[in-house]
Amino acid sequence: MIQDDDVPLPVPAVGEVLVEVAATSFNPSDLGVRRGLFPIDLPFTLCGDVAGTVGGTPVIGRVVAAGADFVTVPASDLVPAPATIPLAHAAAIPIAGLTAWQAVFDHARITAGMRVLINGAGGGVGGFAVQLAKHAGAHVTATASPRSAAAVRAHGADEIVDYTTAPLPAGTFEAVLNLVHVEPSGAEALVALGGTLVSVTVPIGIHFVARNDVRQLSGLVALIDAGVVKVDIAAVRSLTGLADVHRDAEAGLLRGKTILTT
Incomplete structure:
Protein backbone atom coordinates (compact mmCIF):
# COMPACT_ATOMS: atom_id res chain seq x y z
CA MET A 1 0.00 0.00 0.00
CA ILE A 2 1.22 3.48 -0.87
CA GLN A 3 0.51 6.20 1.66
CA ASP A 4 1.27 9.91 1.45
CA ASP A 5 2.35 11.65 4.63
CA ASP A 6 3.53 15.14 5.51
CA VAL A 7 6.83 15.18 7.37
CA PRO A 8 8.39 17.98 9.41
CA LEU A 9 10.89 20.33 7.80
CA PRO A 10 14.36 18.88 8.56
CA VAL A 11 16.48 20.81 11.02
CA PRO A 12 20.19 21.18 10.21
CA ALA A 13 22.65 19.88 12.77
CA VAL A 14 25.88 21.69 13.60
CA GLY A 15 27.86 22.10 10.39
CA GLU A 16 24.85 21.42 8.18
CA VAL A 17 22.68 23.66 6.01
CA LEU A 18 19.12 23.33 4.79
CA VAL A 19 18.90 22.96 1.00
CA GLU A 20 15.68 23.78 -0.82
CA VAL A 21 15.79 21.16 -3.55
CA ALA A 22 15.20 22.24 -7.13
CA ALA A 23 15.92 18.81 -8.58
CA THR A 24 17.59 15.48 -8.01
CA SER A 25 18.35 12.74 -10.53
CA PHE A 26 17.95 9.02 -11.09
CA ASN A 27 21.00 6.78 -10.93
CA PRO A 28 21.12 3.03 -11.63
CA SER A 29 22.45 2.50 -8.11
CA ASP A 30 19.03 3.57 -6.84
CA LEU A 31 17.67 0.29 -8.21
CA GLY A 32 20.24 -1.58 -6.16
CA VAL A 33 19.21 0.28 -3.02
CA ARG A 34 15.56 -0.54 -3.64
CA ARG A 35 16.38 -4.19 -4.27
CA GLY A 36 18.17 -4.48 -0.95
CA LEU A 37 21.70 -4.79 -2.32
CA PHE A 38 22.96 -2.19 0.15
CA PRO A 39 22.32 -2.10 3.91
CA ILE A 40 19.88 0.70 4.79
CA ASP A 41 17.54 1.58 7.62
CA LEU A 42 13.89 2.05 6.73
CA PRO A 43 12.19 4.35 6.04
CA PHE A 44 14.76 5.52 3.48
CA THR A 45 14.64 8.40 1.01
CA LEU A 46 16.14 7.64 -2.38
CA CYS A 47 18.36 9.77 -4.68
CA GLY A 48 21.89 11.02 -4.07
CA ASP A 49 22.24 14.10 -6.29
CA VAL A 50 21.02 17.52 -5.25
CA ALA A 51 20.72 20.86 -7.00
CA GLY A 52 19.06 23.57 -4.99
CA THR A 53 19.55 26.72 -3.01
CA VAL A 54 20.85 27.62 0.43
CA GLY A 55 19.55 31.03 1.40
CA GLY A 56 19.08 31.79 -2.29
CA THR A 57 22.58 30.65 -3.32
CA PRO A 58 22.56 27.90 -6.01
CA VAL A 59 24.50 24.80 -4.96
CA ILE A 60 24.99 21.18 -5.98
CA GLY A 61 26.33 18.13 -4.20
CA ARG A 62 26.37 14.42 -3.68
CA VAL A 63 24.20 13.81 -0.63
CA VAL A 64 21.96 11.26 1.06
CA ALA A 65 18.17 11.32 0.76
CA ALA A 66 17.91 14.05 -1.88
CA GLY A 67 14.51 12.90 -3.14
CA ALA A 68 12.61 15.49 -1.13
CA ASP A 69 11.62 19.15 -1.12
CA PHE A 70 14.21 19.97 1.54
CA VAL A 71 17.32 18.15 2.72
CA THR A 72 19.95 18.86 5.35
CA VAL A 73 23.51 18.56 4.10
CA PRO A 74 26.97 19.13 5.59
CA ALA A 75 27.98 22.52 4.22
CA SER A 76 31.36 21.06 3.26
CA ASP A 77 29.66 18.63 0.81
CA LEU A 78 28.28 21.41 -1.41
CA VAL A 79 29.84 23.50 -4.17
CA PRO A 80 28.49 26.46 -6.15
CA ALA A 81 26.28 25.32 -9.04
CA PRO A 82 27.30 26.03 -12.63
CA ALA A 83 26.20 29.49 -13.74
CA THR A 84 25.73 28.57 -17.40
CA ILE A 85 23.01 25.91 -17.19
CA PRO A 86 19.59 25.76 -15.50
CA LEU A 87 19.89 24.87 -11.82
CA ALA A 88 17.64 21.83 -12.18
CA HIS A 89 19.88 20.45 -14.93
CA ALA A 90 22.84 20.59 -12.56
CA ALA A 91 21.29 17.74 -10.58
CA ALA A 92 22.68 15.44 -13.29
CA ILE A 93 26.27 16.23 -12.35
CA PRO A 94 27.41 14.99 -8.92
CA ILE A 95 27.28 11.18 -8.94
CA ALA A 96 27.65 10.58 -12.68
CA GLY A 97 30.22 13.34 -13.09
CA LEU A 98 32.37 12.24 -10.16
CA THR A 99 32.22 8.61 -11.28
CA ALA A 100 33.39 9.58 -14.77
CA TRP A 101 36.10 11.92 -13.45
CA GLN A 102 37.56 9.26 -11.15
CA ALA A 103 37.37 6.56 -13.84
CA VAL A 104 39.14 8.74 -16.40
CA PHE A 105 41.73 10.50 -14.27
CA ASP A 106 42.23 8.61 -10.99
CA HIS A 107 42.07 5.01 -12.20
CA ALA A 108 42.62 4.84 -15.98
CA ARG A 109 44.96 7.87 -15.85
CA ILE A 110 44.01 8.88 -19.37
CA THR A 111 46.35 11.35 -21.04
CA ALA A 112 46.85 12.84 -24.49
CA GLY A 113 47.30 10.38 -27.34
CA MET A 114 45.92 7.33 -25.55
CA ARG A 115 43.49 5.02 -27.35
CA VAL A 116 40.50 4.49 -25.09
CA LEU A 117 37.41 2.28 -25.28
CA ILE A 118 34.34 3.40 -23.32
CA ASN A 119 31.88 0.52 -23.06
CA GLY A 120 28.44 1.95 -22.35
CA ALA A 121 28.96 5.54 -23.47
CA GLY A 122 25.25 6.24 -23.83
CA GLY A 123 24.55 6.30 -20.10
CA GLY A 124 24.82 9.17 -17.66
CA VAL A 125 28.39 8.33 -16.62
CA GLY A 126 29.34 7.60 -20.22
CA GLY A 127 28.38 11.06 -21.43
CA PHE A 128 30.74 12.68 -18.96
CA ALA A 129 33.46 10.05 -19.49
CA VAL A 130 33.60 10.58 -23.26
CA GLN A 131 33.91 14.33 -22.84
CA LEU A 132 36.54 14.12 -20.10
CA ALA A 133 38.61 11.60 -22.06
CA LYS A 134 38.46 13.85 -25.13
CA HIS A 135 39.40 16.84 -22.98
CA ALA A 136 42.44 14.85 -21.86
CA GLY A 137 43.40 14.41 -25.52
CA ALA A 138 42.53 10.72 -25.97
CA HIS A 139 41.24 8.96 -29.09
CA VAL A 140 37.87 7.59 -27.94
CA THR A 141 36.05 4.55 -29.27
CA ALA A 142 32.61 4.26 -27.69
CA THR A 143 29.93 1.58 -27.66
CA ALA A 144 26.36 2.85 -27.83
CA SER A 145 22.94 1.81 -29.06
CA PRO A 146 21.33 3.58 -32.04
CA ARG A 147 19.18 5.71 -29.72
CA SER A 148 22.30 7.04 -27.97
CA ALA A 149 24.67 7.29 -30.92
CA ALA A 150 23.89 10.91 -31.82
CA ALA A 151 24.45 12.10 -28.25
CA VAL A 152 27.69 10.12 -27.93
CA ARG A 153 28.93 11.55 -31.23
CA ALA A 154 28.06 15.06 -30.03
CA HIS A 155 30.14 14.42 -26.91
CA GLY A 156 33.17 13.94 -29.14
CA ALA A 157 33.63 10.19 -29.61
CA ASP A 158 35.96 9.46 -32.52
CA GLU A 159 34.41 6.08 -33.31
CA ILE A 160 31.06 4.59 -32.30
CA VAL A 161 30.27 0.88 -32.26
CA ASP A 162 26.64 -0.24 -32.18
CA TYR A 163 26.81 -2.96 -29.54
CA THR A 164 23.36 -4.26 -30.55
CA THR A 165 24.67 -5.44 -33.93
CA ALA A 166 28.46 -5.64 -33.60
CA PRO A 167 30.93 -7.24 -31.17
CA LEU A 168 33.32 -5.21 -29.10
CA PRO A 169 35.93 -3.69 -31.42
CA ALA A 170 39.10 -5.69 -31.81
CA GLY A 171 42.36 -3.92 -31.24
CA THR A 172 44.65 -2.70 -28.52
CA PHE A 173 43.37 -0.04 -26.17
CA GLU A 174 45.54 1.55 -23.55
CA ALA A 175 42.49 2.02 -21.34
CA VAL A 176 39.06 0.38 -21.27
CA LEU A 177 36.26 1.91 -19.19
CA ASN A 178 33.41 -0.52 -18.52
CA LEU A 179 30.25 1.34 -17.51
CA VAL A 180 27.66 -1.42 -18.06
CA HIS A 181 26.82 -4.81 -16.61
CA VAL A 182 28.49 -7.48 -18.72
CA GLU A 183 28.28 -11.26 -18.63
CA PRO A 184 31.42 -13.24 -17.70
CA SER A 185 32.19 -13.83 -21.38
CA GLY A 186 31.89 -10.11 -22.05
CA ALA A 187 34.18 -9.36 -19.13
CA GLU A 188 36.78 -11.73 -20.55
CA ALA A 189 36.55 -9.94 -23.89
CA LEU A 190 37.19 -6.60 -22.20
CA VAL A 191 40.23 -7.95 -20.41
CA ALA A 192 41.51 -9.38 -23.70
CA LEU A 193 41.43 -5.93 -25.26
CA GLY A 194 44.46 -5.07 -23.18
CA GLY A 195 45.52 -1.95 -21.35
CA THR A 196 44.12 -0.74 -18.05
CA LEU A 197 40.58 -2.00 -17.41
CA VAL A 198 38.40 0.11 -15.12
CA SER A 199 34.89 -0.98 -14.21
CA VAL A 200 32.19 0.85 -12.26
CA THR A 201 29.75 -2.08 -12.45
CA VAL A 202 30.97 -5.70 -12.37
CA PRO A 203 34.11 -6.45 -10.31
CA ILE A 204 36.65 -6.82 -13.10
CA GLY A 205 39.94 -5.01 -13.57
CA ILE A 206 40.06 -1.94 -11.34
CA HIS A 207 36.59 -1.95 -9.83
CA PHE A 208 35.60 1.08 -7.78
CA VAL A 209 32.70 2.95 -6.25
CA ALA A 210 33.00 6.69 -6.68
CA ARG A 211 33.75 8.73 -3.59
CA ASN A 212 32.54 12.21 -2.82
CA ALA A 234 17.70 13.00 -21.61
CA ALA A 235 14.46 13.62 -19.70
CA VAL A 236 12.94 15.93 -17.11
CA ARG A 237 10.31 14.32 -14.92
CA SER A 238 8.60 15.06 -11.63
CA LEU A 239 9.88 13.60 -8.39
CA THR A 240 6.32 12.48 -7.70
CA GLY A 241 6.70 10.08 -10.62
CA LEU A 242 9.85 8.40 -9.23
CA ALA A 243 8.18 4.98 -9.15
CA ASP A 244 7.47 5.21 -12.88
CA VAL A 245 11.10 6.20 -13.53
CA HIS A 246 12.24 3.06 -11.72
CA ARG A 247 9.85 0.93 -13.76
CA ASP A 248 11.16 2.47 -16.98
CA ALA A 249 14.75 1.88 -15.87
CA GLU A 250 14.04 -1.76 -15.14
CA ALA A 251 12.48 -2.08 -18.59
CA GLY A 252 15.59 -0.58 -20.21
CA LEU A 253 13.74 2.51 -21.43
CA LEU A 254 16.01 5.21 -19.99
CA ARG A 255 18.90 6.89 -21.81
CA GLY A 256 21.47 9.22 -20.31
CA LYS A 257 20.44 11.28 -17.32
CA THR A 258 16.87 11.73 -16.08
CA ILE A 259 16.40 14.58 -13.65
CA LEU A 260 13.53 14.79 -11.20
CA THR A 261 12.16 18.20 -10.31
CA THR A 262 10.40 18.95 -7.04
Missing part, protein backbone atom coordinates in the same frame (compact mmCIF):
# COMPACT_ATOMS: atom_id res chain seq x y z
CA ASP A 213 35.20 14.78 -3.70
CA VAL A 214 34.20 18.44 -3.70
CA ARG A 215 37.51 19.49 -5.28
CA GLN A 216 36.82 17.31 -8.29
CA LEU A 217 33.18 18.41 -8.37
CA SER A 218 34.31 22.04 -8.42
CA GLY A 219 36.69 21.20 -11.26
CA LEU A 220 33.85 19.66 -13.22
CA VAL A 221 31.68 22.74 -12.64
CA ALA A 222 34.53 24.91 -13.96
CA LEU A 223 34.74 22.82 -17.15
CA ILE A 224 30.98 23.11 -17.62
CA ASP A 225 31.03 26.88 -17.19
CA ALA A 226 33.95 27.07 -19.62
CA GLY A 227 31.93 25.20 -22.23
CA VAL A 228 34.31 22.23 -22.28
CA VAL A 229 31.79 19.75 -20.84
CA LYS A 230 28.10 19.72 -21.71
CA VAL A 231 25.38 18.42 -19.40
CA ASP A 232 23.13 16.18 -21.47
CA ILE A 233 19.64 15.84 -20.02
Whole structure:
Protein backbone atom coordinates (compact mmCIF):
# COMPACT_ATOMS: atom_id res chain seq x y z
CA MET A 1 0.00 0.00 0.00
CA ILE A 2 1.22 3.48 -0.87
CA GLN A 3 0.51 6.20 1.66
CA ASP A 4 1.27 9.91 1.45
CA ASP A 5 2.35 11.65 4.63
CA ASP A 6 3.53 15.14 5.51
CA VAL A 7 6.83 15.18 7.37
CA PRO A 8 8.39 17.98 9.41
CA LEU A 9 10.89 20.33 7.80
CA PRO A 10 14.36 18.88 8.56
CA VAL A 11 16.48 20.81 11.02
CA PRO A 12 20.19 21.18 10.21
CA ALA A 13 22.65 19.88 12.77
CA VAL A 14 25.88 21.69 13.60
CA GLY A 15 27.86 22.10 10.39
CA GLU A 16 24.85 21.42 8.18
CA VAL A 17 22.68 23.66 6.01
CA LEU A 18 19.12 23.33 4.79
CA VAL A 19 18.90 22.96 1.00
CA GLU A 20 15.68 23.78 -0.82
CA VAL A 21 15.79 21.16 -3.55
CA ALA A 22 15.20 22.24 -7.13
CA ALA A 23 15.92 18.81 -8.58
CA THR A 24 17.59 15.48 -8.01
CA SER A 25 18.35 12.74 -10.53
CA PHE A 26 17.95 9.02 -11.09
CA ASN A 27 21.00 6.78 -10.93
CA PRO A 28 21.12 3.03 -11.63
CA SER A 29 22.45 2.50 -8.11
CA ASP A 30 19.03 3.57 -6.84
CA LEU A 31 17.67 0.29 -8.21
CA GLY A 32 20.24 -1.58 -6.16
CA VAL A 33 19.21 0.28 -3.02
CA ARG A 34 15.56 -0.54 -3.64
CA ARG A 35 16.38 -4.19 -4.27
CA GLY A 36 18.17 -4.48 -0.95
CA LEU A 37 21.70 -4.79 -2.32
CA PHE A 38 22.96 -2.19 0.15
CA PRO A 39 22.32 -2.10 3.91
CA ILE A 40 19.88 0.70 4.79
CA ASP A 41 17.54 1.58 7.62
CA LEU A 42 13.89 2.05 6.73
CA PRO A 43 12.19 4.35 6.04
CA PHE A 44 14.76 5.52 3.48
CA THR A 45 14.64 8.40 1.01
CA LEU A 46 16.14 7.64 -2.38
CA CYS A 47 18.36 9.77 -4.68
CA GLY A 48 21.89 11.02 -4.07
CA ASP A 49 22.24 14.10 -6.29
CA VAL A 50 21.02 17.52 -5.25
CA ALA A 51 20.72 20.86 -7.00
CA GLY A 52 19.06 23.57 -4.99
CA THR A 53 19.55 26.72 -3.01
CA VAL A 54 20.85 27.62 0.43
CA GLY A 55 19.55 31.03 1.40
CA GLY A 56 19.08 31.79 -2.29
CA THR A 57 22.58 30.65 -3.32
CA PRO A 58 22.56 27.90 -6.01
CA VAL A 59 24.50 24.80 -4.96
CA ILE A 60 24.99 21.18 -5.98
CA GLY A 61 26.33 18.13 -4.20
CA ARG A 62 26.37 14.42 -3.68
CA VAL A 63 24.20 13.81 -0.63
CA VAL A 64 21.96 11.26 1.06
CA ALA A 65 18.17 11.32 0.76
CA ALA A 66 17.91 14.05 -1.88
CA GLY A 67 14.51 12.90 -3.14
CA ALA A 68 12.61 15.49 -1.13
CA ASP A 69 11.62 19.15 -1.12
CA PHE A 70 14.21 19.97 1.54
CA VAL A 71 17.32 18.15 2.72
CA THR A 72 19.95 18.86 5.35
CA VAL A 73 23.51 18.56 4.10
CA PRO A 74 26.97 19.13 5.59
CA ALA A 75 27.98 22.52 4.22
CA SER A 76 31.36 21.06 3.26
CA ASP A 77 29.66 18.63 0.81
CA LEU A 78 28.28 21.41 -1.41
CA VAL A 79 29.84 23.50 -4.17
CA PRO A 80 28.49 26.46 -6.15
CA ALA A 81 26.28 25.32 -9.04
CA PRO A 82 27.30 26.03 -12.63
CA ALA A 83 26.20 29.49 -13.74
CA THR A 84 25.73 28.57 -17.40
CA ILE A 85 23.01 25.91 -17.19
CA PRO A 86 19.59 25.76 -15.50
CA LEU A 87 19.89 24.87 -11.82
CA ALA A 88 17.64 21.83 -12.18
CA HIS A 89 19.88 20.45 -14.93
CA ALA A 90 22.84 20.59 -12.56
CA ALA A 91 21.29 17.74 -10.58
CA ALA A 92 22.68 15.44 -13.29
CA ILE A 93 26.27 16.23 -12.35
CA PRO A 94 27.41 14.99 -8.92
CA ILE A 95 27.28 11.18 -8.94
CA ALA A 96 27.65 10.58 -12.68
CA GLY A 97 30.22 13.34 -13.09
CA LEU A 98 32.37 12.24 -10.16
CA THR A 99 32.22 8.61 -11.28
CA ALA A 100 33.39 9.58 -14.77
CA TRP A 101 36.10 11.92 -13.45
CA GLN A 102 37.56 9.26 -11.15
CA ALA A 103 37.37 6.56 -13.84
CA VAL A 104 39.14 8.74 -16.40
CA PHE A 105 41.73 10.50 -14.27
CA ASP A 106 42.23 8.61 -10.99
CA HIS A 107 42.07 5.01 -12.20
CA ALA A 108 42.62 4.84 -15.98
CA ARG A 109 44.96 7.87 -15.85
CA ILE A 110 44.01 8.88 -19.37
CA THR A 111 46.35 11.35 -21.04
CA ALA A 112 46.85 12.84 -24.49
CA GLY A 113 47.30 10.38 -27.34
CA MET A 114 45.92 7.33 -25.55
CA ARG A 115 43.49 5.02 -27.35
CA VAL A 116 40.50 4.49 -25.09
CA LEU A 117 37.41 2.28 -25.28
CA ILE A 118 34.34 3.40 -23.32
CA ASN A 119 31.88 0.52 -23.06
CA GLY A 120 28.44 1.95 -22.35
CA ALA A 121 28.96 5.54 -23.47
CA GLY A 122 25.25 6.24 -23.83
CA GLY A 123 24.55 6.30 -20.10
CA GLY A 124 24.82 9.17 -17.66
CA VAL A 125 28.39 8.33 -16.62
CA GLY A 126 29.34 7.60 -20.22
CA GLY A 127 28.38 11.06 -21.43
CA PHE A 128 30.74 12.68 -18.96
CA ALA A 129 33.46 10.05 -19.49
CA VAL A 130 33.60 10.58 -23.26
CA GLN A 131 33.91 14.33 -22.84
CA LEU A 132 36.54 14.12 -20.10
CA ALA A 133 38.61 11.60 -22.06
CA LYS A 134 38.46 13.85 -25.13
CA HIS A 135 39.40 16.84 -22.98
CA ALA A 136 42.44 14.85 -21.86
CA GLY A 137 43.40 14.41 -25.52
CA ALA A 138 42.53 10.72 -25.97
CA HIS A 139 41.24 8.96 -29.09
CA VAL A 140 37.87 7.59 -27.94
CA THR A 141 36.05 4.55 -29.27
CA ALA A 142 32.61 4.26 -27.69
CA THR A 143 29.93 1.58 -27.66
CA ALA A 144 26.36 2.85 -27.83
CA SER A 145 22.94 1.81 -29.06
CA PRO A 146 21.33 3.58 -32.04
CA ARG A 147 19.18 5.71 -29.72
CA SER A 148 22.30 7.04 -27.97
CA ALA A 149 24.67 7.29 -30.92
CA ALA A 150 23.89 10.91 -31.82
CA ALA A 151 24.45 12.10 -28.25
CA VAL A 152 27.69 10.12 -27.93
CA ARG A 153 28.93 11.55 -31.23
CA ALA A 154 28.06 15.06 -30.03
CA HIS A 155 30.14 14.42 -26.91
CA GLY A 156 33.17 13.94 -29.14
CA ALA A 157 33.63 10.19 -29.61
CA ASP A 158 35.96 9.46 -32.52
CA GLU A 159 34.41 6.08 -33.31
CA ILE A 160 31.06 4.59 -32.30
CA VAL A 161 30.27 0.88 -32.26
CA ASP A 162 26.64 -0.24 -32.18
CA TYR A 163 26.81 -2.96 -29.54
CA THR A 164 23.36 -4.26 -30.55
CA THR A 165 24.67 -5.44 -33.93
CA ALA A 166 28.46 -5.64 -33.60
CA PRO A 167 30.93 -7.24 -31.17
CA LEU A 168 33.32 -5.21 -29.10
CA PRO A 169 35.93 -3.69 -31.42
CA ALA A 170 39.10 -5.69 -31.81
CA GLY A 171 42.36 -3.92 -31.24
CA THR A 172 44.65 -2.70 -28.52
CA PHE A 173 43.37 -0.04 -26.17
CA GLU A 174 45.54 1.55 -23.55
CA ALA A 175 42.49 2.02 -21.34
CA VAL A 176 39.06 0.38 -21.27
CA LEU A 177 36.26 1.91 -19.19
CA ASN A 178 33.41 -0.52 -18.52
CA LEU A 179 30.25 1.34 -17.51
CA VAL A 180 27.66 -1.42 -18.06
CA HIS A 181 26.82 -4.81 -16.61
CA VAL A 182 28.49 -7.48 -18.72
CA GLU A 183 28.28 -11.26 -18.63
CA PRO A 184 31.42 -13.24 -17.70
CA SER A 185 32.19 -13.83 -21.38
CA GLY A 186 31.89 -10.11 -22.05
CA ALA A 187 34.18 -9.36 -19.13
CA GLU A 188 36.78 -11.73 -20.55
CA ALA A 189 36.55 -9.94 -23.89
CA LEU A 190 37.19 -6.60 -22.20
CA VAL A 191 40.23 -7.95 -20.41
CA ALA A 192 41.51 -9.38 -23.70
CA LEU A 193 41.43 -5.93 -25.26
CA GLY A 194 44.46 -5.07 -23.18
CA GLY A 195 45.52 -1.95 -21.35
CA THR A 196 44.12 -0.74 -18.05
CA LEU A 197 40.58 -2.00 -17.41
CA VAL A 198 38.40 0.11 -15.12
CA SER A 199 34.89 -0.98 -14.21
CA VAL A 200 32.19 0.85 -12.26
CA THR A 201 29.75 -2.08 -12.45
CA VAL A 202 30.97 -5.70 -12.37
CA PRO A 203 34.11 -6.45 -10.31
CA ILE A 204 36.65 -6.82 -13.10
CA GLY A 205 39.94 -5.01 -13.57
CA ILE A 206 40.06 -1.94 -11.34
CA HIS A 207 36.59 -1.95 -9.83
CA PHE A 208 35.60 1.08 -7.78
CA VAL A 209 32.70 2.95 -6.25
CA ALA A 210 33.00 6.69 -6.68
CA ARG A 211 33.75 8.73 -3.59
CA ASN A 212 32.54 12.21 -2.82
CA ASP A 213 35.20 14.78 -3.70
CA VAL A 214 34.20 18.44 -3.70
CA ARG A 215 37.51 19.49 -5.28
CA GLN A 216 36.82 17.31 -8.29
CA LEU A 217 33.18 18.41 -8.37
CA SER A 218 34.31 22.04 -8.42
CA GLY A 219 36.69 21.20 -11.26
CA LEU A 220 33.85 19.66 -13.22
CA VAL A 221 31.68 22.74 -12.64
CA ALA A 222 34.53 24.91 -13.96
CA LEU A 223 34.74 22.82 -17.15
CA ILE A 224 30.98 23.11 -17.62
CA ASP A 225 31.03 26.88 -17.19
CA ALA A 226 33.95 27.07 -19.62
CA GLY A 227 31.93 25.20 -22.23
CA VAL A 228 34.31 22.23 -22.28
CA VAL A 229 31.79 19.75 -20.84
CA LYS A 230 28.10 19.72 -21.71
CA VAL A 231 25.38 18.42 -19.40
CA ASP A 232 23.13 16.18 -21.47
CA ILE A 233 19.64 15.84 -20.02
CA ALA A 234 17.70 13.00 -21.61
CA ALA A 235 14.46 13.62 -19.70
CA VAL A 236 12.94 15.93 -17.11
CA ARG A 237 10.31 14.32 -14.92
CA SER A 238 8.60 15.06 -11.63
CA LEU A 239 9.88 13.60 -8.39
CA THR A 240 6.32 12.48 -7.70
CA GLY A 241 6.70 10.08 -10.62
CA LEU A 242 9.85 8.40 -9.23
CA ALA A 243 8.18 4.98 -9.15
CA ASP A 244 7.47 5.21 -12.88
CA VAL A 245 11.10 6.20 -13.53
CA HIS A 246 12.24 3.06 -11.72
CA ARG A 247 9.85 0.93 -13.76
CA ASP A 248 11.16 2.47 -16.98
CA ALA A 249 14.75 1.88 -15.87
CA GLU A 250 14.04 -1.76 -15.14
CA ALA A 251 12.48 -2.08 -18.59
CA GLY A 252 15.59 -0.58 -20.21
CA LEU A 253 13.74 2.51 -21.43
CA LEU A 254 16.01 5.21 -19.99
CA ARG A 255 18.90 6.89 -21.81
CA GLY A 256 21.47 9.22 -20.31
CA LYS A 257 20.44 11.28 -17.32
CA THR A 258 16.87 11.73 -16.08
CA ILE A 259 16.40 14.58 -13.65
CA LEU A 260 13.53 14.79 -11.20
CA THR A 261 12.16 18.20 -10.31
CA THR A 262 10.40 18.95 -7.04
